[in-house]
Amino acid sequence: MNAIQIRTMAKDFILKEFLPGERPENLTDSTELITDGILDSLATLKLVAYLEKSCGIEIAPDELVPENLNSIAQIANFVQSKQAST
Amino acid sequence: MTVAALHEYLEQSARRYPQRCAAVEASSGRQITYGELDALSDQVRDHIRRIGVRPADRVGICLPKSIASLAVLFGILKVGAAYVPVDSLAPPARNAFIFNDCGVRAIFVEASRAETLRCELARLAAGPCLLSLDWSDSPSPLATYLARVEADGLAVEDESARPGPDNLAYVLYTSGSTGQPKGVMLTHRNGSSYVDWCSEILAPDENDRFSSHAPFHFDLSILDIFVPLKHGATVFLIGEELGKNPTRMASVIAERQLTVWYSTPSVLTLLVEHGSLDARDDHALRFILFAGEVFPVKHLRRLKAVAPRARYLNLYGPTETNVCTYYEIPQTIAEDRSAPFPIGRACSHVKARVIDANGRDVPRGQEGELAISGAPVMLGYWNMPERTSAAFHVDSSGRWYRTGDVVIEGDGGVYTFRGRRDRMVKRRGYRIELGEIETALYRHPAISEVAAIARSEESGVSIKVFYASRDGHALSLIELKRFCAHNLPAYMAPDWFSHQQLLPKTSTDKIDYQHLMRME
Numbered sequence: 001m002n003a004i005q006i007r008t009m010a011k012d013f014i015l016k017e018f019l020p021g022e023r024p025e026n027l028t029d030s031t032e033l034i035t036d037g038i039l040d041s042l043a044t045l046k047l048v049a050y051l052e053k054s055c056g057i058e059i060a061p062d063e064l065v066p067e068n069l070n071s072i073a074q075i076a077n078f079v080q081s082k083q084a085s086t
Numbered sequence: 087m088t089v090a091a092l093h094e095y096l097e098q099s100a101r102r103y104p105q106r107c108a109a110v111e112a113s114s115g116r117q118i119t120y121g122e123l124d125a126l127s128d129q130v131r132d133h134i135r136r137i138g139v140r141p142a143d144r145v146g147i148c149l150p151k152s153i154a155s156l157a158v159l160f161g162i163l164k165v166g167a168a169y170v171p172v173d174s175l176a177p178p179a180r181n182a183f184i185f186n187d188c189g190v191r192a193i194f195v196e197a198s199r200a201e202t203l204r205c206e207l208a209r210l211a212a213g214p215c216l217l218s219l220d221w222s223d224s225p226s227p228l229a230t231y232l233a234r235v236e237a238d239g240l241a242v243e244d245e246s247a248r249p250g251p252d253n254l255a256y257v258l259y260t261s262g263s264t265g266q267p268k269g270v271m272l273t274h275r276n277g278s279s280y281v282d283w284c285s286e287i288l289a290p291d292e293n294d295r296f297s298s299h300a301p302f303h304f305d306l307s308i309l310d311i312f313v314p315l316k317h318g319a320t321v322f323l324i325g326e327e328l329g330k331n332p333t334r335m336a337s338v339i340a341e342r343q344l345t346v347w348y349s350t351p352s353v354l355t356l357l358v359e360h361g362s363l364d365a366r367d368d369h370a371l372r373f374i375l376f377a378g379e380v381f382p383v384k385h386l387r388r389l390k391a392v393a394p395r396a397r398y399l400n401l402y403g404p405t406e407t408n409v410c411t412y413y414e415i416p417q418t419i420a421e422d423r424s425a426p427f428p429i430g431r432a433c434s435h436v437k438a439r440v441i442d443a444n445g446r447d448v449p450r451g452q453e454g455e456l457a458i459s460g461a462p463v464m465l466g467y468w469n470m471p472e473r474t475s476a477a478f479h480v481d482s483s484g485r486w487y488r489t490g491d492v493v494i495e496g497d498g499g500v501y502t503f504r505g506r507r508d509r510m511v512k513r514r515g516y517r518i519e520l521g522e523i524e525t526a527l528y529r530h531p532a533i534s535e536v537a538a539i540a541r542s543e544e545s546g547v548s549i550k551v552f553y554a555s556r557d558g559h560a561l562s563l564i565e566l567k568r569f570c571a572h573n574l575p576a577y578m579a580p581d582w583f584s585h586q587q588l589l590p591k592t593s594t595d596k597i598d599y600q601h602l603m604r605m606e
Contacts (some may be wrong), residue, residue, distance in 0.1 A: 001105075003478075019564065020563075021560075021563065022562060022563045022564060023562065025564075026562045026565075027564060031569075032380050035571070036564070036565060036568040036571050036572075037567045037568060037570055037571025037576065037579050038567050038568070040579065041330040041577065042356070044330075045332070045360050047575065060335070061331050061333040061334040064331055065327070066554050080308060
């Protein structure tokens with residue numbers, strides 16, 4: 001899965017699950033998801049479960065930190081690094 | 087063992103168990119013995135005395151939960167001052183309001199947040215002394231700080247203050263209906279009467295291992311901090327990040343063999359639903375305590391199946407009294423039960439009654455407002471004499487705090503919660519005045535009208551905001567969420583937003599909340 005595919009997948013999921021009715025162009029690759037309150041802790045857990053299932057990766061509890069998940073760009077980098085290490 | 091001042095619990099345990107472990111940071115594993123914690127808080131005491139903190143002053147705490155913040159808290163008490171804890175992740179303007187409102191003499195603040203807090207305080211023309219602890223250059227930021235500011239060495243100067251039981255010990259700020267938080271003033275007696283009641287019910291000893299999940303600005307923390315330290319037990323400090331991570335929390339419970347867990351039902355639900363708690367049967371929990379909101383029976387039943395050996399207590403009480411009633415959940419929950427459990431009987435350290443709007447007793451079996459008197463009832467709201475007197479009913483039988491909670495008294499003095507008589511709701515254990523959310527959103531330049539309502543759902547309370555905008559267009563949901571994240575504590579963020587051309591009005595031109603409740 002390349003970075004663009006991961007970004008598209010994460011963006012679609014976030015829009016559908018947590019931002020119903022939002023215009024897709026308002027959610028950019030750099031929108032701050034956690035620090036700007038788009039994802040609360042429960043939403044973050046749901047996103048992580050989705051990424052694990054659809055990208056075939058396992059995310060350790062210690063990796064649930066804003067540095068890995070605070071934007072779509074960071075999510076794509078993180079998922080790619082996980083895929084590369086498995 | 088009743089004490090006059092809360093810090094005496096630590097001092098007595100330090101004499102008795104100097105080498106025992108008092109506190110552990112659950113994330114890092116760092117720990118501190120009773121002797122060390124007592125000595126470190128003595129150093130905090132001497133330092134803040136030297137910079138001018140005196141008995142009856144207030145000192146702010148804006149730190150992540152840690153051994154450092156625990157030592158700071160005791161150092162403040164040892165001066166005879168009161169601690170004022172805030173959520174270090176909350177909007178800086180809100181924290182500055184609290185510190186300014188309370189007139190704190192000094193604030194312990196995490197270095198990375200010091201500058202923004204200083205700017206916000208400057209806007210209010212407030213200038214307390216900021217004592218900045220830096221975690222980036224040391225795992226022991228308090229010791230590093232003290233070594234730097236007291237370069238000549240900190241000889242222990244003299245004794246800790248011996249404040250009277252009715253002196254202020256801490257001020258906890260809760261959501262205020264006028265849009266600004268209000269400070270609940272609590273004394274040493276308020277705290278110690280509750281701690282002693284906990285001793286009676288939990289019968290802890292030095293082998294117990296307590297969780298500390300709630301942040302220090304939340305009243306659940308009073309049990310977490312003072313009950314274990316009174317008994318020479320160990321408290322496991324669960325910080326902000328770990329507290330949101332159910333898998334790691336479940337590991338802490340099992341691996342650290344915690345014996346007493348205390349949190350909101352939301353956190354326990356998170357542990358069962360996402361923490362794989364059910365996959366581990368190696369825990370040592372003897373008590374699971376919950377408070378702050380209604381525990382949906384469906385989730386409680388699942389939790390009991392996972393940890394069947396523990397005793398479960400539903401603790402109830404507003405910040406103004408802390409826990410004042412309790413109910414032990416029966417060993418078996420009937421299959422067909424869906425109604426939440428009662429809030430229970432009055433604790434032994436309080437008196438409770440059910441009254442009407444005029445303060446007259448309501449017959450058993452009828453709805454009325456729960457009123458509480460006795461040792462744990464607050465002094466009042468900081469700097470709000472009118473709000474304070476409005477919160478109490480005074481008659482020949484005493485001074486009764488009106489909780490605002492509508493209850494029914496059943497057999498055996500067991501109270502059942504029925505609802506609120508105002509617009510306060512509880513979500514994830516936090517009190518939220520819907521008016522404070524509205525006030526914050528009115529500050530958004532594009533918003534012309536706002537109304538917030540709360541709904542009780544199976545998963546808990548959700549908050550929905552209806553708004554109208556100046557140009558008649560819906561705002562971006564991202565923009566709304568971002569605005570809330572920067573203007574409200576995270577626990578107050580609404581779950582839903584709904585744009586309306588105009589909000590419905592009553593015949594007197596007020597927002598029609600009843601209509602909004604029926605919408606959707």
